[in-house]
Every structure is written in structure tokens, then in C-alpha cells.
Amino acid sequence: DDGRTSRPPGVKASKAIGKKAVVDGKDVAKYQTMWTIRKQDLEIKERMSKMKLLEKLYEKQEPLLEFEEALNLKLITELMSN
Structure with a gap:
């Protein structure tokens, strides 16, 4: 130790830490559920x-x-096949 004190993080470093994406299992599941609903809606x-x-x-x-x-024929076949 050379006598220096640790410096607090700067403004940019603090913002960068706050912007890091934290992937949580709940968030991923929520996104997947939303995407599934959106696909069905489309x-x-x-x-x-x-x-x-x-x-x-x-x-x-x-x-x-x-x-x-x-x-007309194409639409009928598409709608009947689903």
C-alpha cells in the first residue's frame, strides 16, 4: 500500500454500472410470455x-x-387448412 486512498467511481463509471443489463430469470420469462402473446395476436x-x-x-x-x-381460391384453402 503506497498511502493512496481509493477514489470513488466517477460520474461516467457510475452511470455505466447503472446501465448494465441485469438478466433476471423473471424478466426473460416475462419477455417470452409477452412475445408469445404478441405472435398470437399478429x-x-x-x-x-x-x-x-x-x-x-x-x-x-x-x-x-x-x-x-x-x-379467392387461395384464401379459402389457407383459411380451411388452419
């Missing part, structure tokens, strides 16, 4: 969007164009 929204598009195709009075007919 899947439901996508399915609802497809159903609305299919409804619009069915409500159309005039005959469907070729691409509309193809889209």
Missing part, C-alpha cells in the same frame, strides 16, 4: 384480414376477374 389479425378480404370478394356483385378468382 396471427389472429392476419387471419381476420384474410377473412375480410374473402368477404369482400363474396359480396362483389359482378363476376370475379381471373386474379380475384385465384385469390
Whole structure:
């Protein structure tokens, strides 16, 4: 020991310590749960969007164009397969 006293950490060092990410098991589990819920929500929204598009195709009075007919068949098969 050469007689020096230990210096307290500086402002930048203190902030750096405070910003370090502490990974806790609860936080990870909470994030995973939130992500699972978010994924399910996105899947439901996508399915609802497809159903609305299919409804619009069915409500159309005039005959469907070729691409509309193809889209209609594609949507039906996708919605029935899920």
C-alpha cells in the first residue's frame, strides 16, 4: 500500500454500472410470455384480414376477374387448412 486512498467511481463509471443489463430469470420469462402473446395476436389479425378480404370478394356483385378468382381460391384453402 503506497498511502493512496481509493477514489470513488466517477460520474461516467457510475452511470455505466447503472446501465448494465441485469438478466433476471423473471424478466426473460416475462419477455417470452409477452412475445408469445404478441405472435398470437399478429396471427389472429392476419387471419381476420384474410377473412375480410374473402368477404369482400363474396359480396362483389359482378363476376370475379381471373386474379380475384385465384385469390379467392387461395384464401379459402389457407383459411380451411388452419
